[in-house]
Amino acid sequence: MTIDSEIENVVGVSHPLDPLSRAEISRVAAILKEGPAAAESFRFISIELREPDKELLRAGEKIVRQADAVLVNRAEGRSYVAIVDLESGIVTGWDQLAANVQPPFMLDEFAECEESCRKNLEVIAALAKRGITDMELVCFEPWSVGYFGEDSEGRRLMRALVFVREEPDDSPYAHPIENFIVIVDLNTGEVIQLQDDQAIPVPSASGNYLPKYVGPARTDLKPISITQPEGPSFEVNGNHVKWANWNFRVGFTPREGLVLHQLRYRDKDVERPVINRASLSEMVVPYGDTAPVQAKKNAFDSGEYNIGNMANSLTLGCDCTGEIKYFDGITTDSLGNPVTIENAICMHEEDDSILWKHWDFRLDTAETRRNRKLVISFIATVANYEYAFYWHLFLDGSIEFLVKATGILSTAGQKPGEKSPYGQTLNNDGLYAPIHQHMFNVRMDFEVDGPRNAVYEVDMEIPEDNPTHTAFKAVDRLLETEQKAIRKTDSSLHRFWKIVNHEKKNIVDEPVAYRLIPTDGIQLAAGDESFVSKRAQFARNNLWVTSYDRTERFAAGEFPNQATGSDDGLHIWTQKDRNIVDQDLVVWYTFGMHHVVRLEDWPIMPRQNIGFMLEPHGFFDQNPTLDLPRVSAAANHCSSEEGQSTH
Ligand code: ABN
Ligand code: CU
Numbered sequence: 001m002t003i004d005s006e007i008e009n010v011v012g013v014s015h016p017l018d019p020l021s022r023a024e025i026s027r028v029a030a031i032l033k034e035g036p037a038a039a040e041s042f043r044f045i046s047i048e049l050r051e052p053d054k055e056l057l058r059a060g061e062k063i064v065r066q067a068d069a070v071l072v073n074r075a076e077g078r079s080y081v082a083i084v085d086l087e088s089g090i091v092t093g094w095d096q097l098a099a100n101v102q103p104p105f106m107l108d109e110f111a112e113c114e115e116s117c118r119k120n121l122e123v124i125a126a127l128a129k130r131g132i133t134d135m136e137l138v139c140f141e142p143w144s145v146g147y148f149g150e151d152s153e154g155r156r157l158m159r160a161l162v163f164v165r166e167e168p169d170d171s172p173y174a175h176p177i178e179n180f181i182v183i184v185d186l187n188t189g190e191v192i193q194l195q196d197d198q199a200i201p202v203p204s205a206s207g208n209y210l211p212k213y214v215g216p217a218r219t220d221l222k223p224i225s226i227t228q229p230e231g232p233s234f235e236v237n238g239n240h241v242k243w244a245n246w247n248f249r250v251g252f253t254p255r256e257g258l259v260l261h262q263l264r265y266r267d268k269d270v271e272r273p274v275i276n277r278a279s280l281s282e283m284v285v286p287y288g289d290t291a292p293v294q295a296k297k298n299a300f301d302s303g304e305y306n307i308g309n310m311a312n313s314l315t316l317g318c319d320c321t322g323e324i325k326y327f328d329g330i331t332t333d334s335l336g337n338p339v340t341i342e343n344a345i346c347m348h349e350e351d352d353s354i355l356w357k358h359w360d361f362r363l364d365t366a367e368t369r370r371n372r373k374l375v376i377s378f379i380a381t382v383a384n385y386e387y388a389f390y391w392h393l394f395l396d397g398s399i400e401f402l403v404k405a406t407g408i409l410s411t412a413g414q415k416p417g418e419k420s421p422y423g424q425t426l427n428n429d430g431l432y433a434p435i436h437q438h439m440f441n442v443r444m445d446f447e448v449d450g451p452r453n454a455v456y457e458v459d460m461e462i463p464e465d466n467p468t469h470t471a472f473k474a475v476d477r478l479l480e481t482e483q484k485a486i487r488k489t490d491s492s493l494h495r496f497w498k499i500v501n502h503e504k505k506n507i508v509d510e511p512v513a514y515r516l517i518p519t520d521g522i523q524l525a526a527g528d529e530s531f532v533s534k535r536a537q538f539a540r541n542n543l544w545v546t547s548y549d550r551t552e553r554f555a556a557g558e559f560p561n562q563a564t565g566s567d568d569g570l571h572i573w574t575q576k577d578r579n580i581v582d583q584d585l586v587v588w589y590t591f592g593m594h595h596v597v598r599l600e601d602w603p604i605m606p607r608q609n610i611g612f613m614l615e616p617h618g619f620f621d622q623n624p625t626l627d628l629p630r631v632s633a634a635a636n637h638c639s640s641e642e643g644q645s646t647h
Helices: 003-010 022-034 054-058 107-118 121-129 531-535 570-576
Strands: 042-049 066-073 078-085 090-096 138-143 157-164 176-185 190-196 234-237 240-243 246-253 257-267 270-286 325-332 338-360 365-382 385-394 399-407 423-425 431-434 436-446 454-461 473-479 496-505 511-517 543-547 585-595 605-616
Touching (some): 022 066, 022 325, 107 157, 246 365, 543 570
Antiparallel strands (some): 078 090, 176 190, 234 240, 257 270, 325 338, 385 399, 399 605, 454 473, 496 511, 511 605
8 A cells, every 4th residue: 555545544533543532442441451450459550452464554454443452460469461352352361570670650649659658657757857837738748769689679669758838828849858858659559658858947938929928020021923824734634734745643552642653755746754653752850960859860761750741731822822623632540441642632833934035236236035844743741840752843844853841850958058069059058959851862764765774984084195185075874784784973973873875865966864963962960870861771872772672662661660770771772783775763852950949940941952963964955945936925025926035
């Protein structure tokens, strides 16, 4: 089946890549409850579409809808993965996970953890000794424990950081209760450890940002309204989107949030595939501070928390403005009920300044074309921080992945007058924010003009034979195997990577390609011997390339929660050192933000942008946007019919 006919076939009807509907989730839960998960003590971590095999999909074969489910049996302290055939209603897979494997948290466990801590008598007494008696104002923040040692096998643990509000709606992050940690077993609901070390006075200066506290809003800013009187330029049919020359399918999973499927660019009536599947595969936020509470903070917000579950319901005018198309995200509560996150994904167009311009100064005519981008995004709240994730598609075939980090710093307490060398002191009241990194990995199942691709590293080289002393050139080096493709960025060499298709040549007989511009290509700062570094090995390097295997989905492995990092993830799979030349490839890019906190990040952080670009690199034979219309004079006072006269 050609790509065209495949699109035609699926437009308007449910597609095999569509996320599970509410009804399908309920059916999966019911089938499992009637079958192997009949015991009351089972809880559902996730129920999601088991994506069909790429080959079957490509061949246009009939696809049977299947679901993957992850469950925990609390009574037994063991977890399970299940496969359910939605057509026959048969459980086709049911496997118990090893005792040391802990799947991601369920949202219900946040409240359960808080409740366990709040009613624990030892916790109440210990807090009272520190002068804190109103338990309703105490916030127990459910952080993952990291690797907790062999004794923790079979225990599903949460490490609660503790903050206290001064008033019911005041920001708790201004008031950390330092050196106070509660470890909870989520399966039993027990507090199993209280780490009540040296008390430090709780910083009392407020960290509030609400109008009620900060005063009236300024009035000098006039409204900006974005209008599209003729409506947006995208066409949406179910989860299929067509915009400008792009088309793709929108997906959503509990683990990743937004997923883009089957991203293609129409080039002179030919649908050219670029990426088969793209999503955030993992992220981790390790803290550099050696203080006992801080040194163990390193949440994997995707793999330990299922970041899609934490997606916000977006609001028009606040989170996105303009002509918006929303997609809901459907996920599951711990009892297997479907949960709809309404308006979880926002899609709209944005003006993006100029795309190209030239003023012919002899003729005094200027030609300018405006750029615009299609923005497909979601925002997740991971306790203190917000991450807004954006895919931007541009008219010229460029693609950007952008993360805007905002929200509230994860804070710590120090003795007033002291200044921790591992963070930024935020006030004179004992509050500081430790240095940390936000490390992300995006998995891109590339399909540049076809399923078989290869990757080159491109560095600047200054030749030895350089009589003019001005020479520099770009040199391509083929990355032949998985081990050879574990790479770091090098801005001194202006390094980038090129994903090529050797079977398809452009006008100058070179393989068509996309390039990955490795901006924000930082690496993990934690030492190699640290547990976080062993567990987040994906973040030690920026580029990884693997030969496609449908089971290799997440950079730190399927279940990083409480894991040692010794048996799953990119560093393990790439030990196979498979051939990656002209294969079905997956490219994994690690990038991040080295967050040296500044005062301006408090009490709420203005967004910090982190991301990277993919650009066509000889994918087209020339600039593919020459057919863009001039902007009409009436609309924007720019062009005349004969050529734009103003420059
Ligand atoms: N960023 C760690 C986290 C996520 C969700 C809830 C608590 C803590
Ligand atoms: Cu940060």
